[in-house]
Amino acid sequence: MGSLVTALASFCDIKQRGGLWFVRIDDIDPQRADPKGLEHIKKSLMAHGLSGDGPMDLQSHRQADYASARDRLADFCYFCNCSRKQLQGMSIYPGSCRHKRAFTADHAVRIEVDDERRLFLDQYKGECAFVASEHFGDFTIWRRDNLVTYHLATAYDDGLRHSHVLRGDDLFEMTAPQLYLMEKLGLRPPEYTHIPVLTFADGTKLSKQTHAPALSIMKPEVNLRNALRFLGQQPPNEQFTVGQWLEWAIRHWRLEAIPHTLAPFSQSDHQ
Template sequence: MEHTRYRGRFAPSPTGPLHFGSLVTAVATWLEARAANGDWLVRIEDLDPLREPPEATDQILHSLDVHGLHSDEPIRFQSRRHPAYQDAIDHLLGNGKAYRCSCSRKQLQAHGGRHPHQCRTLKAVSGGSPHAIRFALIDERCQWMDLLLGPQQQTVQAELDDPVLQRKEGFYAYQLAVAVDDIDQGITHVVRGSDLLDMTAQQQQIFQALGAAAPQWLHIPVILNDQNQKLSKQNHAPALDDSKPAANLVHALAALGQHPPELLFSATVDEVLAWARAHWQRTAIPLTSQQARGITPSTQSHLDH
């Protein structure tokens, strides 16, 4: 499906409640869509039930709701999309863009990333043996224009960088599902953390192999904790305090370089979002995580004007 209208999305994995870093990304995706008079969608990337507490999805959706961030279309759940992912894998296997791989991580590391079972070339793995499905990259020096960072280039190497599309346990991988759903939902622009920048060239090849153009990319800096680690569930980032949504939004805008006035701390959620829409400047977004540290919920409530 071809779309000329801007269509963006926020796609959290339900491995825990939203934290401040997640909110910053959500706000950036929402404001970019609103600035373009486009659509903003929410997608729950619930691909790994072993890492997903049963209450996490409801917690995430509740947080988005109290912060005034409402999807323009029904919420999509990747756990309900397995047939579409399997169809994509069958298509890629059928045209030689994917292959079955029985190599373990340890074996690949021991051989410098090369496949000791020669999975790519021999295609000798039977469908009944434990195996992953990998995408068959081609050697490429990929170039594209990031909407914040400017010209980008990455080199990908066939075999050495081939990403997993489906794990041996049967779970579909992010690299596959995100492309299938972005294509199906007509996503034109992706705003996401710069920690995902390194996989962009791989993903562009997957989009191409599935017969679609890749979206335009905008990578924002990740938010760091006091130990200079990415604010994440793995690093025990605290859950958002949903009782203070307006203040959370003001802090997120500050981290995005938007310089919200201090009076917004006494405003309503709708008033904060209205100010943000009226004053949103993509060019003000910091380029690095250090610049984005700005003001987080743990700091004093005094903002630079």
């Protein structure tokens, strides 16, 4: 239900403006790749009428593009082989490897950040500010095991291809480092909207890790109505079809109606 709420919100928000909606799967880590999970996502989106305006984009197919993005950042980057143990307890990397500028295998690639104050506007949260050196410090754009990091892959894709990004507030912290990368890559950042995520009554986010029940596709119209209710959109008490619910949702969509804390999810909301 948590993913449906966010997917539906981003769908309505862009469709109301007459835009196109794209689905991207962030599957860059082969160790965490889950073909069954991917099939389930596809089926579930389809059952709820949420089909993208174009083929589903898989990040795992674009490693070569990410590698060229990494190379474009070379002037700002250095190689780091600090172990997890060495970094333990540090919230900000102290830059111990900044002198390692020549390519070295089995090293992660880190970007050196500055201490300029930057601003951005979030359509839901308002104006936000960050100072890279204070908020996150030098961060990894390429992993030691030769894979792109989530930050670089997402910054590159969003900056290159998307004009609007609406996602859950659990990803808000990712925005500043991603904006930093887009700036260094000369990409135009999208307009951001971060909305509250669905949680259990104790405040934990609904996810596979927290044993949220998998969304059933048996009654998608009921799920859509529930998702709209969580989003504060006040859906009418009607027996609409999936198509009618989406039509209603786009027509009546109000970002400002989303409550700052969504009503907690309970088992009775599960069909």
